[in-house]
Amino acid sequence: MLIVFIRSILLYILIIFGLRVMGKRQIGELQPSELVITILISNMATLPIEDINIPMLMGAVPILALVGFEILLSNISLRNKKFREFVSGNPVVIIRDGIIDQTQMKKLRFSIDDLMETLRENSVFDVRDVYYAIVETTGQVSILQKYESQTVTTKMLDLKGSEQPIPIVVVSDGKIVEDSLEAYNLGKDWLLRTIQSNNVHVKDIYLMTADKNANYFIVPKSQK
Amino acid sequence: MSRSITISIILLALIGFSIFSLFRLQDINQEMTDLLTSASLAAQNQEFEKAKELSKKCIERWHEHEHFAGIFIRHNEIDEMTGLVSQLKSFIEQKNTALFCGTADRAITLINHIFSSELPTLTNIF
Known part of the structure; x- marks a missing residue:
């Protein structure tokens, strides 16, 4: 039992180290490859915890190997656009100039219900208010509302002011x-x-x- | 950049240790196979004192090796090997050649299997 306890702590520390090294992203913002790595790491960590016949290295080595591989892939993605597109894909415009691109919606298997739900999550309740909607490579949808529907800014009202320092x-x-x-x-x-x-x-x-x-x-x- | 260098070093260290452990396991496999084969032959030739000495050496050497092997080999396989070599001494003291040789053969098969399972062949990978 003590072995299980110690292994749990050690693997937890290792996972934290691995996730820190990979960089900060929330679950909803992970690229496909990062999501795969995160799921694999969590599954691999449980193996030596559940079965003490399995050496600790059988959990630690795959975790480190995957983290390392992910970082190397990220560096290649950073430098090579084609590789980045191959691994992560491209953002897709589903609403352009206020018109829904039904072909792209079909390609993405994005239903009308999905679209309306996404709009509501972005505080948009009328599809007519949307100028552009783009499905990002993480699956999140970015929305640009039409000018008349946008929240008023000081720039729109031509108000002058100064930058406030952050406390x-x-x-x-x-x-x-x-x-x-x-x-x-x-x-x-x-x-x-x-x-x-x-x-x-x-x-x-x-x-x-x-x-x-x-x-x-x-x-x-x-x-x- | 420093993150990439750090992770490259870690990956290289992992690969290096994996290759080192493979060579070390090969040495362990060779040594144990030689000792067990010699002990078995001695028992078959009725050289019981020699067989006893060899089986004692076998047990000692295995106990030294099992600590290292336990780092990267499944523990139940290590335990099985430990169980087999531990039986050798009592079999040879009773001059039970058949059981002694049979156990030695099982131990040889097991250590060979442990080693061959660690080789990065297509069969093992897939």
Whole structure:
């Protein structure tokens, strides 16, 4: 039993390492080859956990081999367009200039129900509002609405404004995040002065964010 | 780029270790086959002391090899081989030539099978 436990932990660490090395993508954004690898890795990891007669290497070696192969393929895909098309395919336009391309829909085996569901998932409830709809290689659908249906932007209203800097976390669960302070040239002195002026201690802060203009926001820890 | 280099190194290390383990297994197979064959022949020639010494050496050498073999061979096959070689000593002490030779032959077949199963042939791959 202890062997199963230790193997589970070790293979979990190995899978995390493998997925980190492959790079960050959500399940819904995986390319076909990446999806295959992910499914294979998860199945392979269970073999030495379920059967202790199987050496650990029988799980670890295929996982590492597949991760390595996937990274090599990704690098080739990056440099070679034809190879990329062969492995991942091409995005397909299913609505062009507001007109549904029924031929492409048939080729993709994309039913009307699939189309309407995808539109609704993108907060589009009237197909007449769609200017372009493109099925990406991951299977997701990207939608460009017609101008009159698009959400109003400041550009459309010809409004002037300035870019707002992004606040970043400078205190997390009572601990100062030094890298964040450095990124925005906010010194530790400023931080301590600011915290003191709010009558709190660092260790009592749950979350503190700040932007490069020294605007800050503090969430104290809740009292137990 | 560093990720590619890291993964290339890992892949090369895996291939290198696989090839190394294959050669090591070949050596183990050869050594065990030679010892078991010699022991079996000695038993058939009624040289029981010699057969006893050889079977003792066989058991010792197998115990040394099984730790390495267990890293990449299914454990039940390793256990079966361990069981077979362990029986040799008692059979030769009882001067039971038939059982001794039969067990030695089984052990030889098994170690040969373990080795041949690891070879990257078309039969094994498919």
